Amino acid sequence: MFRLRCLLLPVAVVIASMNSPPSRAETVIDEWQSIKAPPPPQLQSVTLDPKTTALLLVDIVRQTCNTERRPRCIAAVPKIQKLLAEARAKGVYVIYALFPSPSPATFPDPKISDYIPELAPQGNEPVVTAFVDKFILRDKDTGLQKLLTEHGIKTLVPVGVASHNGVLFTSVSAALRGFSVVVPVDGMAGNNAYEDQAADYILTSSIVYKVTPTSIGMINFAN
Numbered sequence: 001m002f003r004l005r006c007l008l009l010p011v012a013v014v015i016a017s018m019n020s021p022p023s024r025a026e027t028v029i030d031e032w033q034s035i036k037a038p039p040p041p042q043l044q045s046v047t048l049d050p051k052t053t054a055l056l057l058v059d060i061v062r063q064t065c066n067t068e069r070r071p072r073c074i075a076a077v078p079k080i081q082k083l084l085a086e087a088r089a090k091g092v093y094v095i096y097a098l099f100p101s102p103s104p105a106t107f108p109d110p111k112i113s114d115y116i117p118e119l120a121p122q123g124n125e126p127v128v129t130a131f132v133d134k135f136i137l138r139d140k141d142t143g144l145q146k147l148l149t150e151h152g153i154k155t156l157v158p159v160g161v162a163s164h165n166g167v168l169f170t171s172v173s174a175a176l177r178g179f180s181v182v183v184p185v186d187g188m189a190g191n192n193a194y195e196d197q198a199a200d201y202i203l204t205s206s207i208v209y210k211v212t213p214t215s216i217g218m219i220n221f222a223n
Contacts, residue, residue, distance in 0.1 A: 037197060041204040045218040046182055050090040053221070054153045055083070058097045058134065058160030058167055058188075061114040063107075065161055065189075072189040072196070073161050079216045080159050080187050081118045088122070090221040093151050095144070096127045097134045097166065132169040135177070145177065155180040157219070159187035163199040172202075175209035184216045 028035070059065075060080070065073035087094060101109045112127050121127070128144045130137040135144050148156065156174045158167050158181070167188040175181045183203055190196050203211040 038201060038205075040197075041185075041200055041213045043185065043214050043218060044212055045220070046212060046214050047220045047222050048092075048155055048157070048182065050087070050092045050221045052152055052154040053087075054093040054095055054148055054151070054156050055087045056095045056097060056134070056156055056158045056160075056170065057084070057115075057119060058158055058170065059099050059110075059162070060116050060119050060160045061098070061110045062116065063110050063114060065116055070161060070189060070191060072191070072193075076159075076187055076189045077116055077118055079184075083157075083159065083184065083187060083216045083219065084119060086219075086221060087157075092221065093147075093153060094121070094125045095147060096121050096125060097144075097160070097170070098127060098129045099131055099166070100129055100137070132165040133173045134166065134170040135173045148179065153179070155182060157182045157184065159184060161189050162195065163188040163190040164195040165190075168199045168202060171211055172206075172209060175211055181209075181211045182214055182219070183211055184214050184219060186215045 057080070060073065060077070064070060065077070067074055084094070096112060096115065098110050098112065101107045112121060115121065126147055128134055128142040128147070130142045130144075135142055147153075156171075156179045158170050158174075160167060167183065171181045171183055183200075185196070185200050188196065188199065190199065200213060204213050
């Protein structure tokens with residue numbers, strides 16, 4: 001009998017452990033205070049073909065990019081300006097994006113003339129208007145897909161604000177449409193570092209679409 005009890009004891013322990021409540025928290029509510037950020041994505045150097053690459057500037061207007069509302073955007077402007085100059089010099093297709101006002105009565109629609117002067121459009125550089133996904137506005141096509149397709153674009157490089165809105169949603173939408181997407185993480189700005197970090201993680205952690213994280217200094221355009 002003693003031997004039988006010794007044999008059955010481990011089995012009882014296993015069964016009890018299977019029926020006991022898990023020791024780890026099961027929802028984000030339980031874990032909220034202890035969550036740690038994952039390792040940052042590895043940034044990659046890229047060499048892009050200027051003939052098949054488009055640079056998309058997202059919502060970098062004075063209403064959203066200023067020292068009071070979003071100083072992180074102001075800090076990113078010199079780097080974006082450098083990338084824009086290099087892109088234009090190489091003949092990269094440059095596109096601008098704006099967002100419509102959510103409440104026109106109190107907040108007029110931003111205009112292309114509201115763009116930060118250092119990043120203002122030149123010549124006939126096109127403009128599309130949408131909320132966070134620059135391909136779609138109220139279930140209607142904004143024309144961005146057509147612009148990219150007509151110019152033989154295969155790679156999209158989005159920069160601007162906000163990291164967790166315009167840049168994030170447009171990048172995902174572009175990737176799901178079959179474009180290669182290269183995101184310079186120092187060329188986008190949210191309201192705080194957490195929003196930038198969250199956008200970086202979401203963009204680079206999916207197995208459904210592919211987005212390449214990089215920095216502005218790691219982007220080169222082929223001759």
